[in-house]
Amino acid sequence: MKDPVDVLIIGAGASGAAVAWSLAETKMHILCLEQGGWMNPAEYPSTGRDWEAKFYGEWSSSPNIRGRPEDYPINDDNSPIKVVNYNAVGGSTVMYTAHWPRLHPSDFKVKTLDGVADDWPIDYDALTPFFEENDRIMGTSGLSGDPLSPLTHPPMPQQPLGLSGAIIGKAMNKLGWHWWPSDTTVATMDYEGRARCINLGHCTPACAQGAKSSTDITYWPHAIRAGVELRTHCRVREITTAENGMATGVVYYDKDGVEQFQPAHVVIIACNGVGTPRLLLNSASNRFPNGLANSSGLVGKNLMFHPYAQIYGYVKEPTDSNRAPPTCLWSKEWYDTDLSRGFVRGYGVQFVRGAGPVFEAVVSEQKGVLPWGADHHRVFRKLNGHRLGFSAICEDLPEEHNQVTLDPELKDSHGIPAPKIDYTISENSRKMMEHALARGREVLDTAGASDICVNSPIPWGGWHLLGTARMGADPERSVVNEWGRSHDVKNLFIVDGSIFVTSGGVNPTSTIQALALYIADQMKQRLANLFD
């Protein structure tokens, strides 16, 4: 039998890396089990001429399409939004847009402000120092002083405006609407061993230059140097418990597929809003027949995705196409509640610079914009290198019927039951999406765009996996307490996006990591009585 570790972290992605790094200073024996492996930047898509074709196969954002041995299948047939993720050291920070907004202070008080959902048990100010620390370690670029966003202090200057940014900025100014260069985790100068961005193209599926921050090249080298052990290609099947209701460790399959038991004094789950409820539900036992940490019945409930309402068109001037990071600007013009719009809460906007030639051809043909036959060449020249996009990230409110359960039949390569998603877009979200599309059309019209196309929702847009093990002070209405500890299992913690109470209207990774650092700090402050 293996010796017990002090702390066992499951998952080496955005939150697992942050919590491992923070706890390393305690000098406890910390072990992280990760189902994926280390990435090799030499194999990233942008190193090859066929870089765009790879997005449709081995580098698809969908684990169901990608089908790598490190992935697990997800039954998302009953959802208009499909789950996307990545399984490796670095997790989905390997495959993300690096867009880096924070939740706003108002997002933590939606019940108080707008009478919907629930307030968080913590507020923005509690996270402020951890946002700052995380921005320093992940390495952010941006321009401080956005009048409609929380104050940030990016250590690097913002990305260039580029051709696309200038067109968008002029249109937004004509309309009198807010826009600002996005905070991103793309290095715009050499930073902490990372080389500056050289505009390799669409960097969502990993950055060969290492300019885009992912935790395999930021947190993990520091954490490992500080003594944290990271075991790759180890897939956890279940968390085990003792008669006293405490977690005793985990059962996992090692890189050779051999079942192992790893005892631990503390277990931290960092598997995202789908992987975490899956693991808790798969850890059902006689003591916890409805799944571990699930006395509230809320494990897997309240799944929030952020439905994306995307509209794009084509301008006469050239845009940046694929020759730049995909996102460059955001708008918070419609972020806060204005009931005259017909819905509660709001959405952030991220503007998109363009697309590469293969993506342009494939998508435009599917949309019926790019014809077959003799006129194909003329139309393609009009489209290629002229695209501008407007994507609204609509705040999803928690609804219990949107949920992650275990599929009765589908299993991963180790025979572990796979997650099943049941999700519908609410009426409030639909109204928000319609509002966003109308505003996006105004922006595109003002920019002189034609051939307008819509994706609403973006079908493969389930990047943000939130709310399925929510935090709260009331054990009957939440899964973890205000510092991430399970109400039911006193040595079990959750640090990923599943603990979000509400989703806000922005990309959540910055807030997920700030929360993970906050929880690690709370644990460090309570080490003497962590289980009381």
Place this chain on the structure above:
Amino acid sequence: MPDPLSLTPRQRDDLRTIAAMIVPASDEYKMPGADDPAIQADMLGTLGRDAKLVAAALDHLARLAGQPFAELDAAKRDAVAREFRSSGGAAAATLVRVVLQCYYRDDRVLRSLGLELRAPFPMGYVLEDGDWSLLDPVKARVGTLRRGA
């Protein structure tokens, strides 16, 4: 024994025929068609995980045609191709995507479009910093960040 993932001669003929209908050669733009031998060889050589769906799409095409698609006259081919695209589902979409992704990485095509014949890494691209005075009106705006307190 034939490779189960390779296409039959009839399927190859039909693939070449429909590829030329999607992207025909153009004298005006000095572009090859997607039935060009080098582009066809790229498609057949890199089908990989798409092979099953492409083969299914070609079988569907042949069923709609009632005979080898390549042997239809031009008018019938057009009608069958329209029906194929509207009724072919994921398989037809995959076939079209395979045609386009191989076409738009061909050297002659990229050169004609004014695109460089190289991978993005390691040279990257230059991005203009732009005129940041465009942001002045936004900076002048009074901030009203909503708070819960």
